[in-house]
Amino acid sequence: MSIVIEQPVEARLVAAAPRMPSIPATLHYDRRDPFAVRMTFPAPATLEGVDVCWTFSRELLLAGLRDAEGHGDVRVRPYGYDRTVLEFHATEGTAVIHVRSGELRRFLQATSELVPVGLEHLQLDLDRELAELMRGTR
Template sequence: MSHVIEQAVQARLVASAPRAESVPATLRYDRDDPFAVRMAFPPQATLEGIEVSWAFSRELLEEGVDAPSGRGDVRVRPYGYERTVLEFHAPEGVAMVHVRTSDVRRFLKRSRHLVPAGLEHRYLDLDQDLRQLLRDAC
């Protein structure tokens, strides 16, 4: 069984223009980093013209599907029944995207199948993380 789940989603980039632009994005979950989710945007969807990836907690995404969640750089909230809004705050500004809630729920279900909620700590390799930290310190 694979240790990584990737799911393509259509994200609607909300801008000041009257029409929201659809951009491809990818939700990614890796069992080796069990607390985190990543959302990647391709170069054509970013101001810098390079792929941009945001990392945030799986718990934040789970909570944000049903109620506003987050206070930092990433915030998630429902938008009606069919959409979930993700806000990405950076020094350059705020990017706001809408994603189908059904896609987010399907992704979360797949991630919980890989690593059940509440059991993430069992998938951490603290010895490896400590070795990496000490190696980087030298």
């Protein structure tokens, strides 16, 4: 069984112009980091011209499908019938994108099949991670 789930999604960048350009993005979930989701935007879609990856909690994405959630760098909220808004806040500015809620639900369902919500802690090997942290302290 795979330990990683990747799903391309179509994101619409919200800008001042009336037409929202479509940009590619990839959602990524790795069983070895069971609480986190990554969303990656390829270099041509970013101001810096390099791949940009945002990491945030799976719980935030789940909750943001129902209600406005998040107070930090990443915020998620429903928008209309089948859209979800993701806001990414950085010192350079804020990017606001729309993603089809159905695509997010499919991704989250796949992550839940890999690691059920509420059982993420069972994927962690805390003894090994603590041993790695302590290795350099002697």
